[in-house]
Amino acid sequence: MTAGLAAATVAAADLSGRGGPGFLSPTGAEVAFVLIGLVVLGSALLVVTTSQIVHAALWLVVTLGGLAAEYLLLTAEFIAWVQVLIYIGAVVVLLLFGLMLTRAPIGRSTELDSLKRWPAVLVAVGATATLLTVVVDAFHSAYLDLGKTDDGSARVTGESLFRVWVLPFEVLSVLLLAALIGAIVLSRGRADADGKGR
């Protein structure tokens, strides 16, 4: 439904399209972007609807991988590999780890969705429609020229990161340390309270 709405608004934007080629003659990158985007959205939908909890995590892998590919198409190469490394290599593994520790069952679970599903649908669709309207209205004529640039290369990103954004970077490292310590404290606290482990 939302995809249809998006298509409609995109088509409408095409009529007034300024700057860049029209929507009806897409480039190869655009076609690839849309196709991968559909995969991403589909798998994301499965993440939030599947009744098998581990499958959700695996679909998440597909979503994140697809997004990495989208980053590549946007010429943000470094971001793409970081996405794979951190999200798939670390976050999803952690998630699976967590799922297994919380005794994720094989097969369908009945209680994954709350009873308030329809209000959630309503709110999500409302928010999406609002954002979509705003975004399409504002940017339907903006064109992203992905010519030969190395804006997304490791060198450029690294330079901006360590020249311009060094301070936030350092602050972030402190945050990570805090998160590390916090996670350790959280997982150990209970064991100490119980006495000799479990």
Next chain:
Amino acid sequence: MTTAAALATGLPFLAAVLGLAFGRRFPAAARALATLPLAASVLLTWAVAVRHDSGGVTEHGTELTPTGALDITLSMRVDGLSAIVAALVATVALLVQVYSAAYMRKDPRYSSYAALISLFSAAMLLVVYTGDLIVLLVGWEVMGVCSYFLIGHYWETEVARAAAVKAFLVTKLGDVPFLIGVLVLGVGAGSFRIGAIVDGVPPGGAGWATAGTLLMLGGVAGKSAQVPLQTWLPDAMTGPTPVSALIHAATMVAAGAYVVARLYPVFLASDATLVVLAVMAALTMVSSALFAFAQDDLKRVLAWSTVSQLAYMTGGLAAGGRDAAVFHLLTHGAFKALLFLAAGVVIHLAGTGRISDMGGLRRREPLVFWTMTAGLGALVGVPPLSGFFSKEAVLGAAEHTAIDGGAGAPPAVTGWLVIVAGVLTAGLTAAYATRLWLRVFFGEARKPAPEPHGPTPVLMLWPLAVLTVPTVLLGVIGLNESWLPAWLGDADGRAYGSADAANGLLLQAPAYYDLAPRLGTSLAAVALLALGAGAVYALWRRDPAADPARVLGRLRGPAERGFDVDRLYDAVVVRPVWLAARATRFVDRVVIDGYVHAAAQGTWLAGGGVRRSQNGNVQVYLAGVLAGFVVLAVTVAVRA
């Protein structure tokens, strides 16, 4: 010279601060602290008065930081008037401190009492000396506060508390217009400096001068207990006797008259103000003399008499006799202080303040008898005593105004008012003074005297002796034009000289500077005096045990209660205010609080409704928040 004046003001202030800070811890030092700085002040004020002689104005001051359009100067303005009045104030204050050292000997709160007296003296001296109206106002209000505390010295008693609050409220009632009047004068003259204001009045008067002086009359009436704000003074007698003597006889109550004299050129230029002042004075004079006649309490008699005598001063001022009024202020300060201090000893002896319980005290303490006789004589205006001369001076000025006042003189009507009321009051004064004298000192004691608790302290007696001297002799200074009028200088502060008088360079006609008694008014006053005194004596002779006041008949009760002015106040002011307050309370409780309670109740109910949604499910909360966001965004987008 201004330095000496500032020092004279500062020393008691310092003593007060030290006394309030350390008096409780070092009670031994309190007595020295109370008297010694004040003694120095007395010397200084006298030095200032003598050095000043008859030179014009000496004024020095530092300007405070600019406060806006009109600057305030911290200045000392010494001229004849302020030098003499300051000397009077300081002297009486010192005597009272000395007297109090004995009178309040056993009082546990002596140190704070003495400090307050010192503070009061400092404030009064500030009022007298200062050359700036705003600074004067400061001293004025400090005096009021001190008066409040001193009247309420025996705050354990209900009466004292009520009297203190009453005195405070009533005088403040007058101070509000007084403040506005000060501001009007300041703005009108473009300065708060007294000199500038006095010089700034145009010859024919000015709107701002009339308005300002009229407003200031409120403060004058409040401080000097004139109609219609007179009722606080008799009640204030619940304070210690020295306080009554100091504040409520010699000094503070005279401040009202003093301020008028200080700004006299301004008042003189405002005919309307003078007429109002004259009406006020006439009413006060007669009525309070009548009330004094009806009183049974010794100090209340003296209080009403004070009110009456103050009316003489204000009356003199209204009728153009500034020098006469100041003359009366001086003599009155002396003899009324004497009378109060003597009354203190009498009460001390008799163990009661009720006249109906006294009698025959003549034999127990002859010194008191004689000094009090002198004081009463001066009060009544028996010829060679001081009161006679000052009173005649007032009446003489009034006569001049009434009969041959010319251009620049007050309206004739003020003169007539003051003469009629003054002569009538002379008779009434003689009547109540005679009644007091006879009932206290003669006849038999109507109540067995209490066991004499030791001899009367010497410290209490010698101020009486000291005060008797001016009581008897002070009238002399008015006899020669080169004495008191020359010392006082002209009303605008400039020096007075006979040559000036002859050339018409003075502010007023020469007759106003002549303080010698005049034949017509003297005869009339003395005749009525004799009539009043004789009538009372005759009544007393018929029945020494009965109160001569019975002659008032049905009038006596109301007169004793000051014509129930308090009840009038009650009906006119208090009750409407009460009703308004009650109405306000009703509106507040029912209407305004109704809204508040309804709002609270509504919030409570709404909260109860929202409470149901607080089921702990975070996702529901989040959904609500986001739904709200969507609605808001859509609303904004649609309206944009």
Next chain:
Amino acid sequence: MHLVYPLVLAVLLFGIGLYGVLARRNAVLVLMSVELMLNAVNVNLVAFDMWLRDTLHAGQALTLFVITIAAAEIGLGLAIVLMIFRNRATSDVSALRDLAEPGAVPRARRRLRTARTRPGSEAA
């Protein structure tokens, strides 16, 4: 490439993540949905960075930061979920009603009671 493609993708992904956060009951699934939303934001950031040709590369830098923070968040989040699971034997967010107004929801009370009767939770 038209800017709307990545933007629309981001919006839709965000909506899906939003739905997941609101509708899923398992805490780990909620965390996953949060990751979806974060990724949507990242797509936006990268797209705008490329579109603006930002010389500071704020968009990419911020994306890297977001990814890092997401890693930290998932670590802490999972630690919390595991703690809850250990204490209450559930990772169902709708069963965690400690925020409820007392007495407003009978179910929450029942849950509390059962939690209280569990051995081991008394030590806490």
Next chain:
Amino acid sequence: MTVVEVLVRLALVLAAFLVFPLVIGQTEHKVMGHMQARVGPIYAGAFHGWAQLVADGVKFAQKEDVVPAGADRRVFRLAPAIALIPYMVVLIAIPVGSGDLVGRSIDAGVFFVLAVMGVGVLGSLMGGWASANKFSLLGSLRTAAQLMAYELPMLLAGASVAMAAGTLSLTGILGQWEWWWLPWQAVGGVVFFTAGLAELQRPPFDMPVADSEIIFGAYTEYTGLRFALFLLAEYAGILVLCALTTVLFLGGWHGPWSDDLGWLWTLLKTGVLAFVVIWLRVSYPRLREDQLQKLAWTGLIPLALAQLVLTGVVRVAIA
């Protein structure tokens, strides 16, 4: 780069992917057979049992493809592929010889390689969970924990080399390489190799598949070709790890004589390393789970950090 060239390169990579892991497998059989004096692997096909690999293949192919009843069938079947494919993808980026002798030169090569290698672990996780077997699940958990622990030192060691070369590209790193990098990056190399072994779950880091404790962990329920794919993934992993270590720390195609022989040097170094891997399997006992974690957090990570500091200091000194 034309389409044909791309296709040729992909075909070559695929060929290498198909051939070398098998070679390594064969070598492992032989080496273990000789080192442990086992008769089996030296028997088939007469000469040193050259046909053993073929026999193994036939055996795996013949076996029934069993999926447990309680398993999550789709995930169970998908898992071996997930485990295998990332290694194939990684091979694309590894340069074999000087110049353009590489599948595809990738700008952020080190990142790419390490990122994609991390994905392979998902296969073990999926397989272990989908088997509906407690031992498998335990194996998966151990795999995940091990991956978490060893990814970090591996990344740090890789970062050290990238820092030394000033580039993330693998070909770029080799372009910068000098002989004295050998001692300079030695510690990093050891850390990288050790961590890689742990990530591959090779002995002595094979707790996730410890057959004496949890009966081959995640692979308990796998039989036949699927099991063979897992094995193949392991050998591919050895290949990738050894090739990467070669490229990053041993100079890749650098060596004496002509640069044209570079590919030979690469293969030689990789082969030696692969031999070391096999050698270690034969000679070292298995670590305990807690020892394993301790080694990572208190041994390898500090070492890797020290290497990073050293690299930085030398880099600054040179500059």
